[in-house]
Amino acid sequence: MGKLTLLFLLLLLAQVAFSQNNLIIKGKAPLLKDGTKINIEKIKPRRFAAKTEVDSTYVKGHQFEFRLKNNNGEYYDLTINKYHTRLYLQPGMASVTLADSLLRNVTVSNNLMADENNQFLNQVVNDSVYLAYRKINADYSRYARNKKINKDTLAANRIKRDELLELFNKEYGRLVLEWIRIHPASYLNSYLLYNAHNQSEQSISEEEVKHVFAAMPINIKHNIWGSELKYRIDSLFVGGNAPDFAQADTNGKIVKLTDFKGKYVLIDFWASWCLPCRAQNPAVLKVSQQLAMRNFTILGISLDSRKDSWLRAIKQDGLNWTQLSDLRYWGNGVSVNYYVYDIPANYLIDPNGKIIAKNINSDVMLSTLKRIIK
Template sequence: MRIRRCFHFSYLMAFCLILTGSSAHSQESLTIQGYAPKLKDGTLLYLRPFYPRRFSKDQKEDADALRKDLGLIVKKGFFSGKLKVRSGDLYTLSLNKTSSDFICLSPGKLMINLPDSSLNGLKVDGNKTSVEYQLFRADLTGSKANQDFRKAWVDWSKSRITKDTSTTRRMKRVYDSLAIPSKLLTVKSTLSAIEKNPSSFINSTILYSLLDNLPDAEIKNIFLSLPKKGKRNRYAEELQYLVDSLFVGGYAPIFTQTNTNGVPVNLESYKGKYVLIDFWASWCVPCRADNPNLVKAMNKYKNRNFTILSISLDVKKELWLDAIKKDGLEWDHVSDLKEFRNEVSMRYNVYSIPDNFLIDPNGKIIAKHLHGTELLNLLGKLLN
C-alpha cells in the first residue's frame, strides 16, 4: 500500500544531489594540489566528509579536524593540502560556504582544477576514485531525464516560496510525472557502472544511494558480490550494517530509550514476542492517519504474543503525550525528543515516517514498512 510520508528533507535532498562505530579500515594520506586562477588570494575552500547519518558524530569530528589542519587557501592561483582518507569516502568541496560539490576520495594524489570563479567546471585528475566518481555523476546529470527532473524540482520549490497555490500544484504534477523516468535511469546507470567496474571504490557509495529505489534483497546481493578490497569506506560499513541488522532476516539492533514517565525501556525486554517497532510523531499527518490500523492490530492480537513499541520523533513532550491520548495508542512509547536526531531513528536508518519493523520472538526482522491493512493481514497469517 502506498502511503505519504514525512521526510527529513536535509538528508533527502543531499542524496538527490549525490545522484545528480569506528572504522575498521585505516585512513591513509592524500595529497591535494589545486589550480584556481580566477579565485582571489585568501579564498578558502572547505573540504568536509559526507557520511551516512549514523556516523554524524564522526562526520562532525572529522570536519572539525579538517578545519584546523587542512589549509586549502588560494595563493597566487594555487592551493594545496594533505589529509587522511579511506578508499572511496565521500566529501563535499565548498567555496566560501556558498556553493559545494561532491567528490569521492582515495589515498594517493589528487589534482583539482577550478577554471571559474565558482565550482562550475570543476575537474579532478590523478586520483582514480575521484575521476570515476566525477565521470559517473556527469553521465547521470547529462541525461535529459535527470536534467528535466532537476528543473522541475527547482520550479516546484520556487513556486512554494511564492505561495501561489495553483502554480504550486501544477509544478508538483510536472515534478511527479518526471520522477519515475529519472529514477529508472538513475538505477539503470548506477547498476551499469557497478557491473562494468566491480572493483571500483565508488561502488559502495553509489549503491547506498539506491536504498530507496531497489528491494533490500537486490541491494544485499549486489553488495555481497563486490570484492572485499572495494569495501573500505563508511558507505560499505553502513551497507554491511544494514544487511546484518536492518534488512529482512537481520537481527534488529538493541536499544534503550525512556518512556513517557522517564523510565528506560529496553528492546531486549520484549524477547519472546512479536513486536512492531513503530516510528511516528504527533506532527506527522500520515502517521496519525495510520494509527487506527495499529490500534486495530493491537486490540486483535495483544493477547496472542504481539505488541507494539513506538518511537516518537517529537520535540515537545506535551504534544507527544496529547497525540498518544487522542489516538488511543495503548502500548509502550519512548522518545528522546530530538526529532530526526533521535538515536533510535538514526540506528534504524529511518529518514521518513511513518515507518516500522516487525520482529519475531527471537528479535529477527520478518517484515518492514507495513501500512494500512498490511500489518493486520500478516499478523493473521502468523498468529491465527
Template sequence: MLPIDRSVIKNYHEKLLGVLLMAAPFLGLAQNKTNFEIKGKLDSIDVPMVYIVHSQGFKQIIDSAEVTNHAYRLKGYLEVGQPTVLMTYNMRTTKQIQPDGIALLFLSPGTSMVTHTKKFHDITISGPAGYNDYKTLTATAKPYEDKNQALKTKAYELLKQKDTITANNVYAKQYAFEQGFMDKIYGGFIKQHPKSPVAFFALQKLAGTGHSIDGQKLKPYFDMLPSNIKASEDGQQFNKRITDAITFNTKGAIGSLATDFTLLDTAGHAVKLSDFKGKYVLLDLWASWCSPCRADNPHLVAAYNTYHKKGFEILSVSLDTRQREKAWHNAINHDHLTAWAHVADLDHETNSVVTLYGVSGIPQNFLIAPDGKIIARSLRDGDLEKQLSKILNN
C-alpha cells in the same frame, strides 16, 4: 575539467555557509589518522583559506588550510573514494559562498595534485584513480538527472494548482523514468567497472536517499565491489541497510507471520508479542526523541479509544536507551499513551525488534491480525483509523 552542476552549487550556498559558521571554532583540527593529501596550487587566484568538506560514516568532516604563496595542503582520512567539496570563503568579509568559490572533485586515498586556474572552481587533477570515472559518470548522468528533476518540478507545480490527477500521472511517469535511468546509468556503471573507486558512489546513487531501499536488487551490485570497500565502515553500514531492507520485505512483509519477541515494559515486566494473539494489534516503533513519531501519537490515541472495545490493542516499542529512560516515561505520559503496553530494549544501542523486522527508520508500525499475520504496515496520518474502520466496523 569537471563540469560544475549549478543546482548543487545553489544548494551549497546556504547549507555550507551555515555549516562553516557553526563549525568555525573546530576547523583545521588535526586528524587522528590520515591517508589522503591534497596539494593545491592557485594560479593567479588570491584567497586566504581553502576548506574541505567530506563524509566519514554518518559524520560530516570539515577541515581547512591557509593559502601561502598561492599554494595549500590538506590532509585527512577516508575509507572509500567519495565526492568531495573544496571551497574558499573569507568569514570576515564575505556573507555568502560564491559559485566560483566551490570546486567538486572525487577524492580517494593517496596524494592528489589540484590546480585551480582562472577561477577557483576551474580545476585539473592528477593522482589516485577515480576522478576520471567520476567525471565521466556524472557527465553521462546529467541529462537524465535534469529531465528527472524537471518532471518532479512539473508535478509539484500541478499539485500547487490542485490538479492532482495530472500531477499523479506526471509523478508516475517520473518514477518510471527514474527507475529506468538509474538502473541504466548507475547500475550499468557498476557492472562495467565494479573495481572502480566510483562504483560504491554509483551504488549509493542507485539506492537513493530515502529509508526505503530495494535490498534484493542492490545486493548483487554490492557483492561486485572490491573487498576493501565492502569491509570499510561505509561499506558495512551500507550492507546493513541492504540486509535490513531484505528482512523488512520478508519477515516484515504483509502476509508474513509476525516474529515473536520478549521485552521489558516500564515496570520491568516481561511482555511478549504473542501475548496479544487473538486480537488485532499494532506493533508500533517509536522513540521519545522522534518528532514525527510524537506528531503521529494523537492518531494512535484516537484509534485505540475508538476500536479497543472491538478487539484492538497496541504494543509500543521504544528505541530509547537507558540514558533516556526518564524521557521515555515522560513522553508516554505527556502524549497520553498510558492505556496500552510499552516496552523497550534499554540496554542495547540497537533495539532488537529493529533488527528482527529490518526497520530502517521510525516511525514504523505493523498491523497484525488475530492469527498473527501482518496485514498492513507503515500506517501514518490517520491511515490506521481507516484500516481499522474497514476491518472492525463490518
C-alpha cells in the same frame, strides 16, 4: 635472515600498507591570496553526521596541499568561507585547481574516481527519464509560484511530477547497476549502491543490494559507504538482526528493545505533528486490540520535540502500548539508526530479534500480522 633485516622488512611492509589508503591532494589556486584558509571534510552517512573529520590548510604561493589518512574511496566537502565543492577521490594522488574564490570552476585530475564520478553524472543528467522529470518539476514549480493558480491543476501536475520522480528513482537504480556491471573495480561503486538504495528502496531491492555488494572486490568496500551498506544489510534488511536501543518512556523510565525479547514487536515510528501517522493510529490501535492475547506487542517511537504535544496525542488517539522518545525531532536516535526518513514507518521484529517485515501498510496491517503471529 638477520634481526635488522627482518625489522626493516616489517617496517617497509607496514609503510606500504599504511600508504595504500592515504590521499595526497596537490592544489593550485591562482586567484587566492596567501593565508586563505581551505577546509576539507569527509562526508559521512546520516548516522555519523555529528562526527566530523575536518582538515585545514592555507594557501601559499597560490598552492595548497592536503595529506589525508584512511581514504578508501571517499567523497569530501572542500570549503572556502561559505563556498564549497564536492570531491570524489580514491587513494593515491589528486591534482585540484580552484580557478576562482567562489569554487564555481573546480577541476580534478590524476584521480580515477573523480573521472569516473564525472562520467556517471554525465550519464544521469543526459538520461531521458531524468530530463523529463527535470522539465515537469520546473513546470510545476513555475506554476506554483503564480499568483493565480487552479488548485486542481496544481494537484494534477504534482501527481505527474511524483510519478515521474518514482520512475526516475527506478531508472537511477538501473543506471547504478549498469555502471557497477561495466566498472566492477571502481571505488565509486559502494557509494553509488548506498546512495541509490538510500534514495529510494524501490530503485534497488534489498536482494539486489546484497547480491551486488557481496560480489564487490574487498578493497572498494572498505570505505565508510561500504561499511554502512554492510550495517544496513546485517541490521536493517529483512532477515537482519534489529539493532538494540534504549530510550525513555512517557514517565522517564529507560526501555530497551531487548526487554521484549521472546515476543513479536512492531516498532512504530510516528509523531503528534504527522497527519498521516495520526490517520494510521486507529489501524495500529485495532492491531493492538485484536492481537492482545498473542505473543505480540507494539513499541512506539515518537519523533516529537515537545513532550506536552507527544503526551496529548497519545491520550487523544488512545495509544495503550509503550511509547518512547528522546524528543529530538528528526534527530531521534532510534530513527537515525533505523534509517527512518519518512513517517509513519514500521519494522516487525520476531521473538529472536530478527527483522521479518518493514513498512507494513495500514490497510493490510491487521491481516498481515494475524497471518504471521499465530
